[in-house]
Amino acid sequence: EVQLVDSGGGLIQPGGSLSLSCAASGFTVSGNYMSWVRQAPGKGLEWVSVIYTGGNTYYADSVKGRFTISRDNSKNTLYLQMSSLRVEDTAIYYCARARRGSWGAFDVWGQGTMVTVSS
Amino acid sequence: DIQMTQSPSSLSASVGDRVTITCQASQDISNYLNWYQQKPMKAPKLLIYEASNLETGVPSRFSGSGSGTDFTFTISSLQPEDIATYYCQQYNIVPITFGQGTRLEIK
Numbered sequence: 001e002v003q004l005v006d007s008g009g010g011l012i013q014p015g016g017s018l019s020l021s022c023a024a025s026g027f028t029v030s031g032n033y034m035s036w037v038r039q040a041p042g043k044g045l046e047w048v049s050v051i052y053t054g055g056n057t058y059y060a061d062s063v064k065g066r067f068t069i070s071r072d073n074s075k076n077t078l079y080l081q082m083s084s085l086r087v088e089d090t091a092i093y094y095c096a097r098a099r100r101g102s103w104g105a106f107d108v109w110g111q112g113t114m115v116t117v118s119s
Numbered sequence: 120d121i122q123m124t125q126s127p128s129s130l131s132a133s134v135g136d137r138v139t140i141t142c143q144a145s146q147d148i149s150n151y152l153n154w155y156q157q158k159p160m161k162a163p164k165l166l167i168y169e170a171s172n173l174e175t176g177v178p179s180r181f182s183g184s185g186s187g188t189d190f191t192f193t194i195s196s197l198q199p200e201d202i203a204t205y206y207c208q209q210y211n212i213v214p215i216t217f218g219q220g221t222r223l224e225i226k
Contacts, residue, residue, distance in 0.1 A: 044206065044218075047208075099174075
C-alpha cells in the first residue's frame with residue numbers, strides 16, 4: 001500500500017529546533033519529488049519545501065535559512081529539520097508526494113504532524 | 120511569487136446544484152494548476168491535476184478547465200459528501216502557491 005506517515009511534531013519554545021520525519025511505504029522517496037506543506041490553525045495551505053529526485057532543494061522564503069529538507073534512501077524516509085522556530089511556524093506539517101510526471105501535483109499525503117511553537 | 124486569487128471564499132448550495140469556483144493567477148502558469156479537496160481534520164486530496172485531468176478514483180462530477188491565468192473548478196451535481204474546503208494550487212515555478220480556499224456548505 002502506498003502510504004506516508006508523518007511524525008516528530010510537538011511543543012517547542014521559540015528559537016528551538018525540531019526534526020520531522022515522513023516514512024514512506026509502497027514507493028521510494030528517492031524516485032519521487034517530495035514536498036512539505038503546512039497549515040496554520042484555521043488557515044489555508046502553505047507550501048514549505050521540495051526535494052527533487054536529483055537532490056535539488058527549494059524553500060519558501062518564510063523558512064529559507066532555517067529549515068532543511070532531506071531524505072534517507074536506506075530508510076525510505078523524508079525529513080524536515082527546523083531551527084530558529086518562531087510562533088508563526090505553528091502548524092500541521094504534511095509531507096506529500098508529487099504524482100509521476102509532475103513535481104507539484106501531490107497525490108499522496110501524510111496524515112500530518114502538529115508543531116506548536118510557544119513559550 | 121505567483122499569487123492565486125480564488126473566489127468565492129465561501130458558498131452555500133443545495134444538493135444537486137452545479138457549483139463553480141474560480142482561480143486566477145497573477146501571471147501565466149500554463150496548465151500547471153491543481154485542485155484539492157480538504158475535509159475537516161484530514162489531509163488534502165488531489166482531485167484535478169494539470170488544470171483539467173481527473174485524478175484516478177475521483178468521481179466524474181468533478182471537473183476543471185482553463186489555462187494561462189484563469190481557471191475554473193466545477194461540481195456538476197453537488198452531493199452531501201462534497202462538503203469541504205477546496206484549494207487551487209500552481210506549480211509553474213517555485214514557490215508553489217495555493218489559493219486561499221473556498222469553503223463549501225450545504226444550503
